[in-house]
Amino acid sequence: MATAVLGLQWGDEGKGKITHLLAASAAMVVRFNGGPNAGHTVIDRGVKFGTHLLPAGAFYAGVRSVIAGGVVIDLGILREEYDAVAKHLTAHGMSAPRLVLAENAHLILPYHRTLEDLEGSGAKFGTTRRGISPAYRDKAAHVGVRIGDLLRPQQLEERIAWRLELLCREWPNSDELRRVDARTIAREQIALGEPWIDGIADASLVVGEALREGADVLFEGAQGTLLDVDFGTYPYVTSSTTLFAGIASSVGVDSGRIERRLGVTKAYQTRVGEGPFPTELGDETGERLRERGGEFGTTTGRPRRCGWLDLVALRYAVRLNGITELALTKLDVLDGLDELKICRAYRLGGRNAREFPLSGDGLAEAAPIYDSMPGWSRLGRPASWNDLPACARDYVGVIEEEAGAPVTLLSFGPAPEDTLRRAL
Secondary structure (H helix, E strand, O other): OOEEEEEOOOOOOOHHHHHHHHHOOOOEEEEOOEOOOOOEEEEEOOEEEEEOOOOHHHHOOOOEEEEOOOEEEOHHHHHHHHHHHHHHHHHOOOOOOEEEEEOOOEEOOHHHHHHHHHHOHHHHHOOOOOOHHHHHHHHHOOOOOEHHHHHOHHHHHHHHHHHHHHHHHHOOOOHHHHHOOHHHHHHHHHHHHHHHHHHEEOHHHHHHHHHHOOOOEEEEOOOOHHHOOOOOOOOOOOOOOOOOOHHHHHHHOOHHHOOEEEEEEEOOEEEOOOOOOOOEOOOHHHHHHHHHHOOEOOOOOOEOEEEOEEHHHHHHHHHHHOOOEEEEEOHHHHOOOOEEEEEEEEEEOOEEEOOOOOOHHHHHOOEEEEEEEEOOOOOOOOOOHHHOOHHHHHHHHHHHHHHOOOEEEEEOOOOOOOEEEOOO
């Protein structure tokens, strides 16, 4: 069965752990969106990894890992991750990961990061400043450079030179842009991509064939629904689609073949960077959630803003993605709180609203309306659903009722074994 793993908040929901768990039984894992602005924390054989581009399938022998056309790729970051994981696997008697790169995936080049600094967009919107937005903008403006260009060195150099010429016209006073050399960049990119030259392919064909054969294909999403470029809290969003619907265009396959849509949400809410956050806590409880949850960005190390779970946002994300089941993470972080609050509606424009606003400006005006629930002392390591404290079961039950989808995976720690699987 094909499965899509999708974030239902502002990213950082724990998708890395969930995809790593599910990848063990997959034949293929496909990363379909975003770039190295997304970080997944994975614990494999007792070793902690922070990955940004490498799909979760890379940790398992025999699993093909695909980076699809909707992803923007920094080959330097990918090479660093690949070499680290390959060394890790070799130490355990396994071969290096099998990686397929979509020929039509776009490259993040050094001048993209320079351009983000020149524009100041990183500071204004709280981005990771890794050149993501300029790379996607080049893609849309038909001036991007793609993975397939690595196979044609002369064309690669010419396309980089053309883009640099245009940028120098736009930023005539930038000494940094004038110092960039197209030939040097082209040679660096070819050297970085050398391990996967034979793996550059039509990823839509590779993945489509696997789906037609009935293989277990796992689609790995990055960021979260509320960061989607169209349906997120605009303008505080990422530069690509983060929704289930984006799989069709990003990978080039019939998404109707993907029967299982697993949405990942924390038991509370977090956000990194700028943008409205109705349930944010600026008090001791918020700090407690941050410290107990280890809420610091995988990509940047920035502290995450923390708050109570927002069911208005969760219902919205479930609806947009057609979620069939939920993975609830970090339930253990709520241990020891006497009272829990959960947002079921907003006070917005003088009325109670149960629907999520379609812009960041609208959300900034929303005041959360809370219900209170009793907390529990400690989850421990439950072996079954009935081993959970009664108040924890009630809390999960409210989430299921509001979301309209069952919780089938419950995570209460970072290690793979800190997971409770629940049959439908």
